[in-house]
Amino acid sequence: MTDTFKRLEGASLDSRYPLGEILDAIRFNDDGLIPAIAQQHDSGEVLMMAWMNREALEETLATGRVCYWSRSKGKLWRKGESSGQQQHLRSAALDCDGDTLLMQVDQTGPACHSGRRSCFYVSLEGEDARITSAPLIDPEALYGKR
Structure with missing residues (x-):
């Protein structure tokens, strides 16, 4: 854990820090990436x-x-650039630890390339998956034949 995130553990409510300092302290992996989880805000x-690299994160925050x-x-x-199923950042x-990002988003249509709302549609249940x-939209309608 970086000194920055260790220091934040004791930070008081509503403390503020320069964004650049926090971005510099993010623990990107060896490939320069951080896992980014998208959650429907409402x-x-x-x-x-x-995955996001710093450039993707900065663009997301800026736009x-x-x-x-x-x-x-x-x-x-850019999510939705070929399918039209965009995500707009809410927070x-x-x-x-500064090594995972959680985004509250407003998702247009399905988030998954399979045409489903969520990528998490395979439930592991005992001996079965x-x-x-079901898909909301046929993936071929979103992306054409692959």
Whole structure:
């Protein structure tokens, strides 16, 4: 844990710190990434987890439109740029270690590339895995044939 986040443990309610100082203290992994969890702001539904580098996080904070780092494409990925299913940031918070980001978002349509509202639709139940939701939109309608 960085000294910054250790110091924040004792911070009083409504203390303020320069954003740059906090961004400098984030514990990005060896690839320069941090896990970013997107949660629907009004329902609490966990929609997805993706990765952000510092540039994606700064863009998200500056524009209010959620931007991730695509590990498969090796570039910034603005949620909804091909599907139209955007995420708009309502708030963002780091965990106590500065190594995970939780974002409250307003999601347009499905968050998952499968066309489902949430990426978390495979429930592990005893000896089985059960699909808990159907696609809201056919993925081919969102992205075309892959």
